Amino acid sequence: MAQGDLELNAAALTHAYLLLAQPEAGYAAAMRLAQTMLCAAPEAAQRPCGTCPHCRKAAKGIHPDIITVARLSDDKGRPKREIYVDQIRALVTDAVVLPNEAERKVYIIRDADTMNAAAQNALLKLLEEPPRFVSIVLVAASPAPLLETVRSRCVTLYTFGENAAPPAEARERAERFLDYAATGAKISLLSFTNECADLGNAEMTDFVTAAQLMLTDMLCGRLPDLRMSHRRMAALLALLRTAQEYLRFNVSTKHVLGLLAVDAANGE
Ligand SMILES: [Zn+2]
Numbered sequence: 001m002a003q004g005d006l007e008l009n010a011a012a013l014t015h016a017y018l019l020l021a022q023p024e025a026g027y028a029a030a031m032r033l034a035q036t037m038l039c040a041a042p043e044a045a046q047r048p049c050g051t052c053p054h055c056r057k058a059a060k061g062i063h064p065d066i067i068t069v070a071r072l073s074d075d076k077g078r079p080k081r082e083i084y085v086d087q088i089r090a091l092v093t094d095a096v097v098l099p100n101e102a103e104r105k106v107y108i109i110r111d112a113d114t115m116n117a118a119a120q121n122a123l124l125k126l127l128e129e130p131p132r133f134v135s136i137v138l139v140a141a142s143p144a145p146l147l148e149t150v151r152s153r154c155v156t157l158y159t160f161g162e163n164a165a166p167p168a169e170a171r172e173r174a175e176r177f178l179d180y181a182a183t184g185a186k187i188s189l190l191s192f193t194n195e196c197a198d199l200g201n202a203e204m205t206d207f208v209t210a211a212q213l214m215l216t217d218m219l220c221g222r223l224p225d226l227r228m229s230h231r232r233m234a235a236l237l238a239l240l241r242t243a244q245e246y247l248r249f250n251v252s253t254k255h256v257l258g259l260l261a262v263d264a265a266n267g268e
Contacts, residue, residue, distance in 0.1 A: 015130045017137045017234075018112070018146070018154035019216075026139040027110055029159050032220040034058060034066045034106040037135055037230070045227055054102050065105040067094065071114055083111065085118040092126050095134050104133040112138035113145040120147050127153040155234045156241055157216040158209075166213065170206035174214050177207070181236055181264035182228045189265050193257040204253045205244065212240045239263050 017033065019026050032048065035058035039047040048055050057063035069091055071079040091107055099105040109115070115123070127136065127150065136154075143151055165171070173196065180188045199207070215237050219230070228236075243256050 015135050016127045016154040017135070017157055017219075018143065018151060019137055019139045019157045019159070020141070020143060021139065021159040022141060023111060023139070025159055026141070027108070029157075029216070029220050030108045030110075030137045030139050031058065031061070031066070033137055033157075034063075034108060034135075036220060037104060037106055038063065038065060038102040040102075044229060057101075063102070064100040065102040066108065067091070067105065068108045068110060070110040079111075081114065083109070083115040083119050085116065085122050088115065088119040088122040092122060095126055096131060099133055104135060106135045106137060108137045108139065110139050111141075113140035113142055115146075117147065120150050124149055124153070155237050156212075157219065157237065158212050159216060166206045166210035170203070170210040171214070173207045174210035177211055177260070177264070178214060178228075178236070182232075184265060186265045189261045193261040196257055197254055199253050201247055201250065201253065204256060205247045208240050208243050208247065208256075212237060212244070215240070236264070 019030055019033070021029060035048040035055055038054040038058060039049055040052040040054050041047045041049040048058070050056075050059070054063060054065075058066055069083065069087055071081075071083055072087070074080055091109075095105075095107065109123075123136075124147075126134070130136065138146075138150075138154060140146065143156070166174075176192060177189075179185075180192060196204070196207070215233050218228070219233055219237075239260065243260055246256050246259070247253075
C-alpha cells in the first residue's frame with residue numbers, strides 16, 4: 001500500500017472504530033472511549049477528566065449523546081440472535097440529527113458481529129460518510145462475521161481481554177516507539193529501527209501488538225496521553241494494523257520497520 005493511501009484512509013476513518021474484545025470488557029471500553037470523545041476538558045491529554053458534565057453523565061450511563069444499539073430481547077427476556085436491519089436504519093436516521101448536549105454523538109453497537117448482512121449493508125453508507133459530529137464504535141468478539149466493506153472502514157482497536165499481555169520487552173519498545181511518533185522525532189525513530197533490525201517475526205509482532213493495545217488504552221482514556229490528537233492515534237493504529245498484516249504474511253522485519261519509521265516520522 002502506498003503511504004499516501006494509508007494516510008488518506010486513516011484520516012477518513014477517525015469516525016469509525018471496531019473494538020475487538022469480549023462483550024462486557026468491550027462495552028466498558030467503548031463507553032470509556034465515548035466519554036473521552038465527549039469530554040469538555042480543553043486539553044486532549046486531560047480527557048476524560050471525570051468531572052465535567054459530559055464525563056459525569058457518561059460515567060452514569062445517562063448521556064443523551066451516547067447511544068447504544070444492542071440485540072433486542074425476546075418475550076422471555078433473552079437476547080435475539082441478530083441485530084436487525086430496522087435497528088440500524090433507525091440509527092442511520094437518528095445520526096443526521098444534531099447532538100443534544102455535547103459537540104458530538106457516539107453510537108455504540110454491542111455484539112456488532114451479530115448484525116445480519118442487511119443490517120451491515122444499511123450501516124455502510126454511514127460508515128463511509130458520517131456527519132462530522134458522529135462517531136461509531138462497533139464492539140465485536142470476532143471480526144469474522146463482519147463484511148470486509150464494514151471492517152475496512154473502521155480503525156481496529158484491541159483490548160487485552162482474555163489474551164495475555166505482551167511481554168514487558170515488547171511493551172517497552174512500544175512505549176518508546178509511540179513516544180517518538182508523538183513528537184515526530186526522526187533521529188530517535190531511525191536509531192530505534194536500527195536497534196530493532198535483528199528482531200524476529202514473533203518479537204516484532206509482539207511489539208506491534210503492544211503498540212496497538214497501548215493506543216487503544218490511550219484512546220479509551222486509561223493511560224496518560226502522549227499529547228497526540230485523536231486523528232493521529234487513529235492514523236498510527238491503521239499503520240500498525242498494516243504492519244501486523246505484513247508480519248502475518250512473513251514480510252521481513254526490516255521492511256516493516258521501514259514502513260513504521262517513515263510514516264511515524266511524518267507526524268501530524
Ligand atoms: Zn470530562
